[in-house]
Each structure stands twice: as C-alpha cells, then as structure tokens.
Amino acid sequence: MRELDDLFNQYGRMLGRSATPSAAGRDSNSAEWRPVANISETAGHYLIKAELSEVARKDIDVSVHEGVITIRGERRLENRSGAEKHHRIESFYGTFTRSFTLPADVDETKIEAESKDGALTVRLPKTEVRKPRPIAVQVR
Known part of the structure; x- marks a missing residue:
C-alpha cells in the first residue's frame, strides 16, 4: 500500500502538483x-x-x-480531542x-x-x- 501511495505522489510531483490529497495532508491539515x-x-x-x-x-x-x-x-x-490519534x-x-x-x-x-x-x-x-x-x- 505504501509503495502505491509513493508512486502516486511521485507522479504528482512530476506534474508539479499533489496527485492525492494525502500528499499535502502529511505536512499540514490545511491547504x-x-x-x-x-x-x-x-x-x-x-x-x-x-x-x-x-x-x-x-x-x-x-x-x-x-x-x-x-x-x-x-x-x-x-x-479533535487528544484521545483520538x-x-x-x-x-x-x-x-x-x-x-x-x-x-x-x-x-x-x-x-x-x-x-x-x-x-x-x-x-x-x-x-x-x-x-x-x-x-x-x-x-x-
């Protein structure tokens, strides 16, 4: 699963954008x-x-x-409460x-x-x- 996610993110970087919302969401919850x-x-x-x-x-x-x-x-x-990770x-x-x-x-x-x-x-x-x-x- 991680490899597939990395492949999509690499593709998005080649196009100059994030291919999935998670690529932007990793570093920030807001975009x-x-x-x-x-x-x-x-x-x-x-x-x-x-x-x-x-x-x-x-x-x-x-x-x-x-x-x-x-x-x-x-x-x-x-x-979000601190109880939820x-x-x-x-x-x-x-x-x-x-x-x-x-x-x-x-x-x-x-x-x-x-x-x-x-x-x-x-x-x-x-x-x-x-x-x-x-x-x-x-x-x-």
Missing part, C-alpha cells in the same frame, strides 16, 4: 483546495453541482459579478474558490443555490430567447 464541480444544461437552465462534504452552509458564499459566478467557502477541521488525513481543509464564466443567456437575477447532503447545487435559469421577427423599415 487551499478545489472542490469537484459538474456543470450540466437542460432546455431551461444550467446546473452547477459542487461536492462540498463537511462544509457548513454558513461557510459557503455564492456571488455573481460581471458575468462570473464565484463559489467560495471553507472546510473547517473539526476540534490519526494515522492519515486525506481530506483537504481550509478555504476554496471556484469561478465560472456565465453563458450570455443566464438570467443573473434568478440564480438559486442549495446546500444539501454534502453537495451545493446552483441553478442558473436561462432567459427567454426572443424569436427573431422581421421589422419593416420605410425607405424615403
């Missing part, structure tokens, strides 16, 4: 981390689903500015930020976000698409 996010689309809206297990709703901030939606937050390391912590703790450029057809005034069961779901409704119609211009 800037990046939650996984999936973006999908239906006829009426876009959805952003971010995995935010162990992140309290009060520690999540969602904002929109100049066509960019930003999700910020913090996963806090729970207070951890051999390995693979979860990242600390602050995070994810930003996504919004498509032009998003109605920024109707965006909704819900945090439930360790996931954040942001619903981005589309604006009504105006159908092109011919306009007659009088020639003088």
